[in-house]
Amino acid sequence: MRGIASNVASVSASGIRRFFDIVADMKDVISLGVCEPDFVTPWRLREACVFSLERGRTNYTSNWGLLSLRKLISGHLKSLYGVDYQPEDQILVTVGVSEALDLALRAVVDPGDEVIVFEPCYVSYAPCVTFAGGTPVRIPTFAEDGFLPRLDDVRAALTPRTKAILLSYPNNPTGATAGREFLKELVEIARDADCYVISDEIYDRLTYVGTHTCVSSLEGAAERTILLNGFSKAYAMTGWRIGYAAAPPDVAEAMMKIHQYVALCAPITAQEAAVEALNAGEQSVREMKTEYNRRRRLIVKRFNEAGLKCGDPGGAFYAFPSVKETGLTSEEFAERLLYEKKVVVVPGGAFGECGEGYVRAAYATSLDRIEEAMARVAELVASLPGTAGDT
Amino acid sequence: MKDLHEILTILESDGRLTAEQIGDMLDRPAADIEKVIGEAEADGIIRRYKAVVDWDRAGQERVFAFIDVKVTPTRGAGFDDVAERIYKFPEVVSLYLMSGEYDLRVIIQGSTMQEVASFVSNKLATIDRVRSTASHFVLKRYKEDREIFAEKDADHRLAVTP
Ligand SMILES: Cc1ncc(COP(=O)(O)O)c(C=O)c1O
Numbered sequence: 209m210r211g212i213a214s215n216v217a218s219v220s221a222s223g224i225r226r227f228f229d230i231v232a233d234m235k236d237v238i239s240l241g242v243c244e245p246d247f248v249t250p251w252r253l254r255e256a257c258v259f260s261l262e263r264g265r266t267n268y269t270s271n272w273g274l275l276s277l278r279k280l281i282s283g284h285l286k287s288l289y290g291v292d293y294q295p296e297d298q299i300l301v302t303v304g305v306s307e308a309l310d311l312a313l314r315a316v317v318d319p320g321d322e323v324i325v326f327e328p329c330y331v332s333y334a335p336c337v338t339f340a341g342g343t344p345v346r347i348p349t350f351a352e353d354g355f356l357p358r359l360d361d362v363r364a365a366l367t368p369r370t371k372a373i374l375l376s377y378p379n380n381p382t383g384a385t386a387g388r389e390f391l392k393e394l395v396e397i398a399r400d401a402d403c404y405v406i407s408d409e410i411y412d413r414l415t416y417v418g419t420h421t422c423v424s425s426l427e428g429a430a431e432r433t434i435l436l437n438g439f440s441k442a443y444a445m446t447g448w449r450i451g452y453a454a455a456p457p458d459v460a461e462a463m464m465k466i467h468q469y470v471a472l473c474a475p476i477t478a479q480e481a482a483v484e485a486l487n488a489g490e491q492s493v494r495e496m497k498t499e500y501n502r503r504r505r506l507i508v509k510r511f512n513e514a515g516l517k518c519g520d521p522g523g524a525f526y527a528f529p530s531v532k533e534t535g536l537t538s539e540e541f542a543e544r545l546l547y548e549k550k551v552v553v554v555p556g557g558a559f560g561e562c563g564e565g566y567v568r569a570a571y572a573t574s575l576d577r578i579e580e581a582m583a584r585v586a587e588l589v590a591s592l593p594g595t596a597g598d599t
Numbered sequence: 600m601k602d603l604h605e606i607l608t609i610l611e612s613d614g615r616l617t618a619e620q621i622g623d624m625l626d627r628p629a630a631d632i633e634k635v636i637g638e639a640e641a642d643g644i645i646r647r648y649k650a651v652v653d654w655d656r657a658g659q660e661r662v663f664a665f666i667d668v669k670v671t672p673t674r675g676a677g678f679d680d681v682a683e684r685i686y687k688f689p690e691v692v693s694l695y696l697m698s699g700e701y702d703l704r705v706i707i708q709g710s711t712m713q714e715v716a717s718f719v720s721n722k723l724a725t726i727d728r729v730r731s732t733a734s735h736f737v738l739k740r741y742k743e744d745r746e747i748f749a750e751k752d753a754d755h756r757l758a759v760t761p
Contacts, residue, residue: 224760228758231758231759239758241758241760242756242758242759330761331761332761502609502625503624505623505624505625505626506620506623552758552759558761575616575620579620
């Protein structure tokens with residue numbers, strides 16, 4: 209009997225997809241719709257991987273990934289956050305954080321288990337929970353709370369079937385960052401409920417306000433935390449498809465079991481580049497972060513000047529301004545901005561229902577382009593009856 | 600001081616940014632930025648604003664040469680007096696005191712090779728205490744001031760990604 213599996217059929221295609229199809233046919237657009245750096249991978253890293261190819265490093269690696277890479281990851285996490293992960297049995301190199309997320313969910317979710325996600329969030333979270341046989345439990349977050357969930361909402365969402373809380377700070381799409389105290393309380397909740405915490409910290413190095421807190425570093429957190437991170441954002445390595453998970457040994461082993469059968473190992477060339485990234489990429493990370501931070505301040509100011517209220521995103525490379533004042537839905541706003549001004553932003557609803565009323569604008573684009581795009585945003589807003597910009 | 604250095608770094612990569620723009624990038628009032636820049640200009644920290652030009656692309660031939668010069672230093676002045684005689688020529692684009700085999704490195708720009716060669720033999724080599732010169736003509740400029748002159752790669756990123 210043919211037919212698509214129901215848990216796959218039940219998930220609708222990404223809202224972003226439709227937008228992508230419209231943009232694909234248009235010329236000369238300025239895109240603030242991307243979720244990847246405009247920098248190419250630093251030359252040092254690319255050069256190291258070319259060298260690895262010249263030496264004929266084209267084989268499979270251990271299922272876990274190159275031990276040299278896992279040792280570097282372990283040292284990196286230790287030096288940044290003081291956390292202890294054994295390279296031999298606690299760190300798994302994966303095909304991006306994307307694969308690590310899927311493995312983490314499949315490793316711990318039984319059919320019918322619930323996983324709490326905080327929306328707006330990265331588009332993959334709820335679908336991946338569903339694909340793993342679980343039920344996503346969505347908790348909305350609000351601009352007035354800095355897009356952090358209300359802890360009472362989290363407590364109220366717990367049930368005996370709560371298997372994990374999935375979170376990601378700095379956040380895509382809101383740019384929100386979470387402070388130590390907040391995360392401590394969240395870990396406390398997870399401890400009381402005896403559930404896992406899956407923490408996607410892919411934007412950790414792009415924290416502009418305050419310092420990043422690694423969830424695993426909090427007291428009592430490591431034993432229940434599955435830490436996901438990768439190279440895509442910090443090292444501008446999106447296309448390489450390389451990331452990792454760090455977890456308690458039994459969870460890491462379970463994730464490795466799935467990974468071994470479905471992916472075998474992460475691409476060796478990407479692993480070699482990741483080795484170089486951890487050995488010699490720090491300067492590049494700092495330079496890119498400095499540059500993003502300048503653009504961040506500028507774009508936030510421009511949105512507010514244009515009359516679109518935009519909070520201060522402490523991390524990642526997204527601004528998440530409100531378009532409610534315009535009287536348009538976020539989808540209408542994004543469509544008009546695209547058709548009339550040829551600027552791409554992503555409607556907030558793509559990241560969860562509570563994202564409605566907002567749009568995501570990535571500032572991983574050159575300063576000139578941002579200035580031009582924002583001038584066009586201001587033009588559009590000024591032409592709408594609902595608003596008068598404050599400039 | 601930290602501000603000054605950050606502003607200088609920004610201006611070094613794009614000298615045409617306005618004080619308002621830099622202020623927005625650093626979350627500081629434009630007036631503060633203007634003040635810092637004004638002081639840096641007055642103190643001679645910022646020397647001048649210029650464009651990085653690819654003359655080949657502009658269709659004008661310009662000849663660049665690096666001349667390595669050996670000089671006998673003198674007590675008191677060292678190399679400075681000879682250096683001064685050299686850098687006053689408008690043909691001299693840059694002049695550095697170097698470690699290694701040669702003492703001074705002169706970068707010269709002219710419109711023809713002839714012109715540069717004659718400058719070296721008539722003006723440079725004849726200066727008192729200049730012992731020798733070695734000229735190297737630039738054949739192709741690949742990168743200057745961190746700017747790569749090759750065709751820029753297009754942005755290959757998809758316009759919308761999650
Ligand atoms: C929050 C978040 N997690 C994970 C990913 C995917 O990362 P990777 O390229 O490592 O698969 C992204 C990419 O946009 C992201 O924004």
